[in-house]
Amino acid sequence: MAMERPVRLVLDASLLLNPVGAGAQEAAPVPTLRPGAEALLRRLRHSNLGVAICHTEEMPTTVSGFLEMTADLNSFGYISLPAPTGNHLLNELMLEWSRTSSCFYATSRVDEDLFSELESHNWKVIAVDSECGTKDSGVVNIGKLQELLITLATLIKKEIVSSSILMVGYAMKPSREEDFAKRGAFPIYPSENGLIFVPLSFELPLASQLLEVDIILHKMTDEIITIDPNCSISFPRGISFSAGMSEVIRFMEEYPDFCIIDPFKNISPLLDRLQIQEILVRLQELGSEGRPKLRAPHSLKAIKFNGSELQKQLAEANLSFPLIVKPQVACGVADAHNMALVFQIEEFSNLSVPLPAILQEYIDHGSKIYKFYVIGDKVFHAVKTSMPNANLLKSSSGDEPLTFNSLKTLPVATKEQLLLNRVHDNKSLNIGVVEEAAKLLKESLGLTIFGFDVVVQEGSGDHVIVDLNYLPSFKEVPDSEAMPAFWDAIRQSYESKKGKV
Template sequence: MRTPATDIWARLSGASLSHARLQVQVQASSPAAPKCGSANAEQKARNRTQAWEIGISLPKPWPWGGLYDSCWMPPSSSIPPPLGRRRRWHCGPGWRSCCGGCATPTLAWQSAMQRACQLMSGNLSPTELMLEWSQTSFCFYVASRVDKGLISELQNQNWRVLSVGNECNIDVPGVLNVQRLQELVLTLASLIKREICGSSVLVIGYIMKKSREEDFAKRGAFPIYPSKDSLIFVPLSFELPLSLQLQEVDMVLHKITDEIVKIDPNCSIDFPKGISFSAGMSEIIRFVEEHPDFCIMDPFKNIYPLLDRLQIQKILVRLQELGAEGKPKLRAPYSLKVDNFHDGELDKHLAEANLSFPLIVKPQVACGVADAHNMALVFQTEEFSNLSVPLPAVLQEYVDHGSKIFKFYVIGDKVFYAVRDSMPNARFLKSSSGGEALTFNSLKTLPVATKVQQLQTGAQDSKLLDANLVEEAAKFLKGLLGLTIFGFDVVVQEGTGDHVIVDLNYLPSFKEVPDSEAVPAFWDAVRQAYELRRGNAQG
């Protein structure tokens, strides 16, 4: 059974395990009558979900690295393990003796960690354990119900106490009341910045779909305790007034395309005209328009061109400016926009665009809608009949590339790349098509070359890639797009050696880049983006 605090717990403890900046203890208990003195209150207590409390310990002093990582809770709790690499609980109150695997401490914190393990494997109650924390930490206590005795004791030990909700309606001096659970993370971030860390810390509010947030959190990219770049990350909730939340953050990190509801493809050259966003995203857009000095990463107008494959094509065509003698040709794929698949002069238009079969057919709208990734590989004109790819569409040359694709990621001023298996050469695809267009979803059902096909073609070796040339292109695109984080795909054409950039997207997951490199680069990029935006606003 999940408690109301499960999502908050997962977010807090996930940040802890990833970055060793937080210790979190949750003591879940059966519903108990609050000390309100009424039978009605007792009945409400029996009816409501499991009560919960969270203790948060921020070690002091904090040397921005080398802190120990520990997270524990009683084994009877129904709350699932936190996000992180180790999906199991460590030792804790009521648990077996410490196995020494609670964390990997540095020498500076060895004695503190040993003391923590002794406490956890002993017979101390959760309350006694939390009181012990205050000897070496700045501590917060958050609860869904008020226990005056415990709160008084914690306050005497300099704990900051927060209550969530006001079921008991008891006014306790020094207790900060948070009306709704969704406010908790932002409230904690604001307190950490204001009362512990100071103005040098930036609170970054983020908006993205849940699965994307979880991917970033699993990698430790969203700590609630300041990162080495003095960043705290908090989710913005559409269930709460956004204007108040935006006043508490220094910058917004967004994946605006996650909040697209509908796109009119006929308005693509005039985006954002024709785009319907969620109500929450629309409110953020209005807020930014009304507060031009407010920092966002990145400006919405810089992202709109990447929603349209025709606009992407026009951007990539400019890569020819980087041509140099003795280097491979760096280019965009040959392409043609079509509004219908039954144009009597289609063959003529294909020849004018330097296109020949096979062709890959893509919707002009590049992302943000369900069918943006529904594509087809067409081997002859007749196969355009009954094609299910949405119109308008872009016809693009299919580049034989030895079944390897190079995924490049620009994260601030750093460029990374990884090699992945890709679609086989056209002759293999044609032999398996059965005389029909081959349809697929590029995110879900992309036909990847088999081992046998790779052996028969001699899969492209990464040595064939001119990484320096592509890194030069990455810097060129960064200046052209005005984006902090983006990605693009490169294939090396068999025979010619042309380096063809076939895709361009904003804020990719960069999951192929090791966490040890990607996460620090991500934090650096966020900090640099803020300083650049703030400098431009003040200039």
């Protein structure tokens, strides 16, 4: 379904360099990239486009050397345009590309002769910056560098002339975007099943961007400013988003039939560990004779860590120590992953875990956690080292609660502890039970891509789901399996939505 012809993009030096000192006639200081250029290059690096940086031969050597180094760092091509000779302004490589590829030239300088020759060889010219305007009707003029990718993607889609090509606009924090992109998840050159990916820029008016894309893919928790922990989290009540994500939310209210992965209301229960617990409790019907029991951890909500009152609540909930204490807010705020393992009631005094909190039984699980990923109709899993059994943790904590951040400072088992666990480990994972749970979760949550963690309790063999999250990185799944599943899940979601409409 993807294009048969490669797509080539040549970036003129004027597009990338800070204008000061970049001209051929000036004694240039140390050259630097203009604002926004670094992000552009990073995204193009993983775009599956053939990208090259070019400049004229008259460019000072300090600048040309900087551009060549920039090209090398990003695995781009590097072109030095020859001095004009008659009507020939392109080098042989660019002429060859024009015969075999769909070619685009992006620039911030006006060169009518160059534009004319490019167009005569079927290149499309994109001129960036309003002052770079040209009367040439064949040139696409845009105002800002941040508009280049969506403009390029739109032109590529039009050139393919196929209704099967879909454009996906995505919004997430830069580090998450980079993790996905470097695995090849966000190609601008169409994926195997015809998807083009472009970042949605919150620095530009969103309305025009959203009208160009067919699908919105987002990680809304990356754009949360605050969550009121004392408010029952029910989208959008109690949640404050960035201005950009708020605009996406308003767009979806105006166009409810637009395809978004995934709807905000479907995701919001996963922001609240109490709601997650209620979802997981409903899965306990899956257990049957001859199969391990699948369940949620026994838990209790605490609005304060009052010793005597809490002791009574624990007894009523049939909870015993040790307990793992987690903030009720599951993600989207800085302290959502600050947790503690508490071994006795006295340790609740001055406990630093944010309130309200969820108190859960700590499951001895032999330091082994199974991470499951549901990507469309595919289910993957990986095994990772986890926290040691409680007796080993207690021996290292003294009389203090063991506090940690589950993303940064999780106290995982040592090699010696893992060897000890192997001797005593006689319970194995029942894949069938968990995959059945994955199917039911997908149906009940209405999510396209999500993950959950399972531990197998020592002794009982109970399969306990201890976490549930939206749009995980699924980095443990090989790219060769994960990316096709990821793209198929997005297309299937679109086709399902379109079919319902």
